[in-house]
Amino acid sequence: MPRGKKECPKCSALCSSRALECECGFVFKNHKKTPKKPTYFRERQQFIKKMLNNQPSINYKLDMITATKLFKRFENDVDFLLKVKPPFKFDGSIKYFLTKDGLKYLDKKLREFYYKPKNSEKMVDHKLKFGEDILIEKRKTLRDFLDE
DSSP states (O other): OOTTEEEOTTTOOEEETTOSBOTTSOBOOOOOOOOOOOOOHHHHHHHHHHHTTTOOOSSHHHHHHHHHHHHHHTTTOHHHHHHOOOSSOOSSOOGGGGSHHHHHHHHHHHHHHTOOOOOOOOOOOTTOOOSOOOOOOOOOSHHHHHHO
16 A cells, blocks of 8 residues: 555545545544553652652662552552652662551551641630720820829
8 A cells, every 4th residue: 555545445445644535435434542641650750759868769660660559559649649758768769668667657648638627616706895994094205104
């Protein structure tokens, strides 16, 4: 088949590749590209870099696998994962987060991140008075002080 041409399945005629319809009346299907799901590759790199405090990783592949598992577990919650702070200084790997304690720490931080306290509004009426007003005359000048 020549370049830039496509064959009509109905009449076997060659049409231009951009033609939407053949001379015989056959309508070509419009193939639209399906949008790709975001992979969050950059966010995983940022997560690793933040957890390691901009230090190089000992085993980058293992850290990317760990970050991928964490992103999957927390449903790609980029806002939370990029703002959480490490519990202590890591020495070259973030595989701590695959342990029971690491996951427990992240779960706790997730609850803290999305915690919204109950809005208990206390109504205070400032117009009500209790007791009598005490009027104290303030001395404003030296002459008022000396005249007394």
